[in-house]
Structures are given as structure tokens and as C-alpha cells.
Amino acid sequence: MHRRLDWRAVSWQALTLVAAGLAAWWVLDTLFANLAARGISSGFGFLSDTAGFGISMSLIPYSETSSFGRAFLVGLLNTLLVSGIGILFATLIGFAVGAARLSRNYLAARLAAAYVETLRNVPLLLQIFFWYFAVLAALPRPRGSLAFGDILFLNNRGLYLPAPEANGPYFLLAGAVLAIAAVFLWRRGAGVATLVLSVCAIVPLALISWEIPALRGFNFQGGMVLIPELLALAIALSTYTAAFIAEIVRAGIQSVPAGQVEAGKAIGLSDRDVMWRVVMPQAMRLIVPPLTNQYLNLAKNSSLAAAIAYPDLVSVFAGTALNITGQAVEVITLTMLVYLAISLAIAGMMAIRNRMILAEDGSL
Amino acid sequence: MKRHAVWLRANLFATRPQGVLSLTILFLAGWALWSIAGWAVFDATWSGDSRDACSGGGACWAFIAARSRQIIFGFFPQMEIWRGGLAIGLAFGAVLLLWSGKLRPGARLGAVTGLLVLAAWLLSGGFGLPKIGTDLWGGFLLTFVITIAGCLAAFPLGVLLALGRQSQLTVVRILSTCFIEFWRGIPLITVLFMAAVMLPLFFPAGLEADKLVRALAGVALFAAAYIAEVVRGGLQALPRGQYEAAWSLGMGYWQTMILVILPQALRHVIPGLANVVIALFKDTTLVLIIGMFDFLGILHAALSDPAWLGLAMEAYLFAGLVFWIFCFGMSRAARALEHRGRSA
Numbered sequence: 001m002h003r004r005l006d007w008r009a010v011s012w013q014a015l016t017l018v019a020a021g022l023a024a025w026w027v028l029d030t031l032f033a034n035l036a037a038r039g040i041s042s043g044f045g046f047l048s049d050t051a052g053f054g055i056s057m058s059l060i061p062y063s064e065t066s067s068f069g070r071a072f073l074v075g076l077l078n079t080l081l082v083s084g085i086g087i088l089f090a091t092l093i094g095f096a097v098g099a100a101r102l103s104r105n106y107l108a109a110r111l112a113a114a115y116v117e118t119l120r121n122v123p124l125l126l127q128i129f130f131w132y133f134a135v136l137a138a139l140p141r142p143r144g145s146l147a148f149g150d151i152l153f154l155n156n157r158g159l160y161l162p163a164p165e166a167n168g169p170y171f172l173l174a175g176a177v178l179a180i181a182a183v184f185l186w187r188r189g190a191g192v193a194t195l196v197l198s199v200c201a202i203v204p205l206a207l208i209s210w211e212i213p214a215l216r217g218f219n220f221q222g223g224m225v226l227i228p229e230l231l232a233l234a235i236a237l238s239t240y241t242a243a244f245i246a247e248i249v250r251a252g253i254q255s256v257p258a259g260q261v262e263a264g265k266a267i268g269l270s271d272r273d274v275m276w277r278v279v280m281p282q283a284m285r286l287i288v289p290p291l292t293n294q295y296l297n298l299a300k301n302s303s304l305a306a307a308i309a310y311p312d313l314v315s316v317f318a319g320t321a322l323n324i325t326g327q328a329v330e331v332i333t334l335t336m337l338v339y340l341a342i343s344l345a346i347a348g349m350m351a352i353r354n355r356m357i358l359a360e361d362g363s364l
Numbered sequence: 365m366k367r368h369a370v371w372l373r374a375n376l377f378a379t380r381p382q383g384v385l386s387l388t389i390l391f392l393a394g395w396a397l398w399s400i401a402g403w404a405v406f407d408a409t410w411s412g413d414s415r416d417a418c419s420g421g422g423a424c425w426a427f428i429a430a431r432s433r434q435i436i437f438g439f440f441p442q443m444e445i446w447r448g449g450l451a452i453g454l455a456f457g458a459v460l461l462l463w464s465g466k467l468r469p470g471a472r473l474g475a476v477t478g479l480l481v482l483a484a485w486l487l488s489g490g491f492g493l494p495k496i497g498t499d500l501w502g503g504f505l506l507t508f509v510i511t512i513a514g515c516l517a518a519f520p521l522g523v524l525l526a527l528g529r530q531s532q533l534t535v536v537r538i539l540s541t542c543f544i545e546f547w548r549g550i551p552l553i554t555v556l557f558m559a560a561v562m563l564p565l566f567f568p569a570g571l572e573a574d575k576l577v578r579a580l581a582g583v584a585l586f587a588a589a590y591i592a593e594v595v596r597g598g599l600q601a602l603p604r605g606q607y608e609a610a611w612s613l614g615m616g617y618w619q620t621m622i623l624v625i626l627p628q629a630l631r632h633v634i635p636g637l638a639n640v641v642i643a644l645f646k647d648t649t650l651v652l653i654i655g656m657f658d659f660l661g662i663l664h665a666a667l668s669d670p671a672w673l674g675l676a677m678e679a680y681l682f683a684g685l686v687f688w689i690f691c692f693g694m695s696r697a698a699r700a701l702e703h704r705g706r707s708a
Contacts, residue, residue, distance in 0.1 A: 009532065009533055012533055012536070013533045013534065013535035013536065014535075016533070016535050016536055016539065017535050020539060027566055030565075030566055030567065030568050031565055031566055033568075033569070034565045034566075034567075034569065035565065037569065104375070104378060104382070105375065105376065105378075105382050105385055105386060105389075106375035106376055106386075107376060107385075107386050107389040107390065107393075108385060108386075108389060111389060111393070117692065118688065120691075121642075121687065121688045121691035121692045121695070122646075122684045122687050122688050122691070123646035123647070123649045123660065123687055124646070125649040125650060125652075125660065126649060126660055126680060126683055126684055126687065127684075129660070129664060129676075129680055130676075130680040130681075130684065133667070133676040133680070134676040134677040134679075134680050134681075137676065138676075138677070300550070300551035301551065303551040303553045303554065304553060304650070304653075306553060306653055307652070307653050314551070314553055314554060314557070318554060318557050322557075322561065328561045328562040328565060329562055329565060332554060332557055332558050332561070332562045335554050335557075336550045336554050336558075339549060339550045339551055339554065340546065340549040340550055343545075343548070343549035343550075344545070344549060347545075
């Protein structure tokens with residue numbers, strides 16, 4: 001628009017830059033003066049110091065003698081774990097509720113609408129408290145556990161599950177690889193090969209020996225346990241986010257023109273084929289970007305863990321580690337950087353996907 | 365009668381599986397409603413001095429009733445409660461006035477500002493009234509203060525950021541974009557932690573900001589980034605002709621934006637702005653993690669009162685109902701406003 005050099009624009013920008021630079025310099029200067037005055041050392045050296053505090057749940061070996069860096073990693077992995085579980089179930093519930101909202105059955109549609117309107121209009125933190133303090137805390141003690149088929153036990157100390165023994169991971173991996181191959185063949189339409197592969201996939205899964213939790217004394221021994229903090233957080237995150245996903249799915253499905261459905265039926269496709277081969281592939285284009293946004297929100301919301309002491313990144317690192325070291329600036333910066341990195345990585349992936357779709361449309 | 369039968373047949377009993385599904389839902393929903401009503405209404409205890417008063421086997425609402433003053437006003441001094449009540453009333457009035465569309469825009473803005481300044485004076489005191497420290501503010505009052513003050517501070521900043529992100533000036537655009545993406549990329553709880561433990565380190569010695577003010581600053585910056593993205597959507601949706609028409613009339617940048625572009629763009633994004641306000645209202649609950657007693661925080665804290673142990677279900681259901689009424693009400697009000705804007 002402006003061909004010649006616009007001196008007004010240039011001077012405005014120079015002014016903004018200088019103002020921003022001065023503000024940053026002033027803030028940092030005050031910060032270092034304050035740190036020096038309070039005798040707080042700066043830098044990330046503390047990460048290799050001994051942490052000296054315990055963490056109630058860890059996916060990697062951790063003890064009080066581990067370093068702060070290790071505690072950071074434990075918190076990060078716990079954040080990723082609860083986010084992963086949350087995303088899986090939020091997607092399943094969200095798609096089911098979203099489809100139910102469009103059901104021809106009046107009651108099913110109203111029920112789904114009530115679910116959405118109830119959950120998304122109540123603060124997530126309140127829902128986490130509800131599950132943790134009102135529901136899970138009210139469960140019976142280990143002796144009176146709710147048992148599901150004598151292998152799952154639910155009580156106020158958590159959910160006890162059978163755990164695969166030492167050989168487990170290898171068989172699990174083999175089974176998963178075969179199962180994925182079977183799904184791949186099924187999509188290609190290879191019937192007999194799929195059947196053979198599926199049977200093969202079950203064999204390694206059946207060979208895994210499971211250690212079943214059993215009541216000894218006052219508590220269960222063996223198996224693995226999902227602590228109540230993890231359960232409450234995962235339930236609240238997935239049901240809350242599912243309400244938003246349901247609305248996205250509904251909007252996506254409704255955006256597909258009715259003519260597409262009619263055309264599908266006209267060439268003799270079954271209702272299921274119309275849904276999965278005509279409607280969904282087109283709806284997914286609209287669904288995926290806001291859906292990714294919801295996944296990001298869920299990951300960020302998992303930081304509410306701090307309120308019920310689930311040992312996630314914020315609660316372990318920005319909570320306990322910060323209190324012990326007092327290095328607020330480094331700890332908060334590092335915590336924010338983790339979330340920022342996750343957000344930017346996913347945003348970048350979405351941008352690439354958008355460009356691919358645009359390129360695809362252009363070639364039509 | 366026939367019409368009802370046709371409707372039932374089409375919507376509930378179209379096919380046999382549909383009929384089974386309908387009956388199952390009816391049965392389960394009826395049973396759930398019946399047991400909830402029994403617990404929450406028929407068998408409930410509504411008044412009493414301690415847990416022992418609740419022997420009916422139903423909900424113990426006496427707990428909420430006994431704590432109602434704290435739930436609404438926090439630790440506000442007993443003598444000054446009227447100021448808290450009046451301030452909440454004035455703020456409600458201001459919001460309603462803003463929403464109703466009565467009065468000319470200029471007069472409306474003036475009246476709203478006046479009401480809010482009056483409310484702020486009543487709350488904090490000074491000028492003849494005894495001062496009340498913000499550490500005594502709590503309960504629903506605090507939730508309300510954070511929501512309204514957060515929105516007021518975030519809105520102008522958000523609009524400026526949206527304009528900055530659309531600016532022709534590269535430096536302004538890049539700075540705005542970085543700022544917006546930073547705040548959108550991090551969880552609010554880390555912002556509040558920052559406000560609570562890290563922000564004091566950035567103030568020059570001797571200058572100390574109130575904890576509530578620091579939390580508000582964090583909330584406002586956070587909300588501003590989300591408002592900016594909503595407003596940007598509205599700016600992008602306007603046809604280029606609007607900009608060109610304004611320029612051809614000889615308007616400068618700010619004239620174009622304030623008189624032509626923003627009035628139209630903001631009307632387009634009312635639903636998005638309402639969503640940000642509702643999200644902010646829900647997110648105020650997070651301040652309890654940094655030790656402030658908002659509506660949820662004070663109920664949560666009341667649960668550890670030895671006279672009222674084991675009432676988590678009642679406390680959270682009550683809080684949930686109140687939040688639900690406000691959030692649902694706000695989304696409906698925004699929808700009405702949007703329709704009014706369209707027909708005008």
C-alpha cells in the first residue's frame with residue numbers, strides 16, 4: 001500500500017521498540033536489585049541439588065534423595081499421564097454426546113443437551129472438588145471395597161487394577177503391533193487375513209500373567225493403584241472437556257449439507273456407511289481445529305491438580321519445589337515454558353495441517 | 365390428542381430399538397430425579413446450629429444457611445455488611461444498565477462508571493467511611509469483584525491488542541502477537557502463582573501491591589489475550605470496503621477504528637465476548653489456590669469446621685447450582701443481546 005518509505009510508521013515502530021526495551025530493562029533491573037537485597041541466588045544450578053521431599057506418585061524411579069531436576073521430570077510425566085487419559089475419555093464421551101444431541105430420539109437429544117449445559121456452566125475446579133471430596137472420599141474403606149469381578153477394587157484409597165508382571169510389556173507390545181496390523185488390513189478390506197491376525201494378536205495378550213490385587217491387613221497389596229487424586233482429576237477433566245467437544249462435534253456434523261446424506265442414501269449406502277464414509281470425513285475437517293484447541297485446554301487445565309495435590313508439574317515444581325528453593329523466577333519461568341512449548345508445538349502442527357488441506361482443495 | 369400421538373411416535377417410538385431406548389431413559393431419569401428430590405428437598409434439614417440438627421437422612425442445608433453471611437461477604441466486618449450488600453447491588457445495577465440498552469450510549473457509560481466508582485468506594489472505604497482491607501473481602505463478593513474488575517481492565521487492553529495484531533506496523537504486530545500467544549499458551553494457575561510469589565520481586569523496594577490487585581492484574585492480562593483473539597475475529601470478518609470507505613472520507617487510523625470499524629466488529633463478536641466473561645467468572649475460583657477466599661474458597665474452607673464435618677456433597681452442589689444459574693443466565697442474556705443487535 002505504501003510504496004515510499006513512510007517515516008511516520010517507521011518512527012512509531014522505533015518508539016514502540018524503545019519503550020518496550022526500556023520497560024524490560026527497568027523490570028529486570030528491579031528484579032536483580034530485589035534478588036540481591038533478599039540474598040536469593042539466581043540461575044538453574046538448583047536443579048541438580050537434592051530435592052529432599054517425597055512425591056506420592058511417580059512413573060519413574062524417584063526418592064527424596066533425587067534432584068529437583070528429577071522432581072521436575074516426575075511432575076511433567078504425571079501431567080502428561082493425566083492429560084493423555086483425559087484426552088482419550090473426553091474424546092469418547094464428547095463424540096458420543098455430540099452424536100446423541102442430533103439423535104432422532106427426542107429424549108436422547110434432550111439428555112445430551114442437559115449434559116452439555118450442566119457441565120460447561122459449572123467451574124472445573126468445583127467439579128474436581130466434587131469428585132475428590134464429595135464422591136471418592138465418601139467411598140468405603142479398603143475392607144468394604146466395591147469389587148468388580150474380583151479383579152478391580154474401588155475404595156477411598158483409589159482404584160486397584162491387575163498389573164502385568166515382568167514379561168507384560170513385551171507381550172503387550174507384540175499384541176499391540178499385531179492389533180494395529182489387523183486394523184490396517186481391515187481398512188484395506190482383507191477379511192481372512194484380518195481374522196488370522198486378530199487371533200494372533202490375542203495370543204500374546206493372553207500369555208501375559210497378571211498380578212491381581214488382594215486385601216492383606218488394612219489395604220490391598222499387589223497390582224497397580226490409581227490414586228484418588230488421579231481418578232478425580234481424570235474424571236473431572238474428561239467429563240468437563242467432553243461437554244465442549246460435544247458442541248464441536250454437533251456443529252461439525254450439522255455443517256455437512258443434507259444433500260450429502262441424501263446422495264449417500266440414494267446410492268444405497270446403509271445409515272452407518274453414510275455416517276462414517278460420507279458425513280464424518282467432511283465433518284472432521286471442521287471438527288479437528290477446535291478439537292485440538294480443547295485438547296490444549298485440557299492439558300492446561302490439568303494444572304488445577306495443585307488444588308487436590310495430584311503431583312503434576314505445577315503442584316510438584318511450582319508448588320513444593322518453589323517453596324523449598326525460593327527461586328520463584330526460575331521455577332515459574334520453567335513451568336510456563338513447558339506449557340508454552342506444548343501449545344506452540346501443537347499450534348505449529350495445526351498450521352501445517354491447514355496448509356495441507358488448503359493445498360488439497362487447490363488441486364481439486 | 366392425535367397430534368401428540370403423532371409426535372410421540374415420530375420422536376420417541378419411531379422403531380422398536382428407539383422405543384426401548386426411550387423407555388429406558390424415561391425410567392432412569394425418573395428414578396434419578398425422584399431420589400435426588402427426596403434427598404435434596406423432602407428429607408432435607410433446612411435450619412439448625414450444627415451437624416447434629418441434621419438427622420433426617422437427607423441433605424443438610426442448615427450448614428449453608430448458618431454460613432450464609434460468610435458465603436456472601438467473606439470476613440467483611442459485621443458492622444459494615446450493608447456496604448458490601450449495597451456495593452453488590454450497585455454493581456448488579458450497572459451490569460443490567462449496560463445490558464439493557466436504555467439511555468444514550470454516552471449517558472449510559474457515564475452512569476455505569478458512576479455506579480461502579482460508588483461501589484468501589486463503599487467496598488474499600490476512605491473519604492469518611494472506615495477502611496476495609498481487601499484481605500477481608502471474600503465469598504461471593506470477591507468472586508464478583510474479580511469478575512467485574514477483571515473484565516473492565518481486560519476489555520480495553522484486549523481491543524488494543526487485537527488492533528495491534530492487525531496493525532500495518534511490523535514491530536507493533538509482532539509484539540502484540542507474542543504477547544497474546546504467551547498468555548494464551550499458559551494455564552491461569554501459573555499466572556496466579558506468578559502474581560502471588562514472583563510479582564513482588566518486580567516491584568521497586570518500598571512499593572508493595574495488594575495481593576488482590578496483583579491477582580487482578582494477572583487475571584486481566586490473561587483475559588485480555590482471549591478478548592483480543594475474539595475481537596480480531598470480528599475485525600477480520602468486516603469487509604475491506606468499510607476500511608476503504610472511511611479512508612476515502614479522510615479519516616485517520618484512530619477515527620476509522622473508533623467510529624467505523626470497532627462498533628461493527630464488536631457487535632459481531634458479542635457471543636465470543638460473552639464466552640470470555642463466563643470463562644473468567646468460572647476461573648475466578650482458581651484464586652483459592654493462592655489462598656484467597658472467593659465463593660468456592662470459603663465454602664471449601666467451611667467444610668473443615670468441626671461443627672459441620674462431612675458435608676462436602678451439600679457444599680459443592682450448592683456452589684455448583686449458584687455458578688450454573690449465573691453462567692447459564694449470562695449465556696442466555698448474551699444471546700438476547702445478540703438478537704437485539706441484529707434486529708436493530
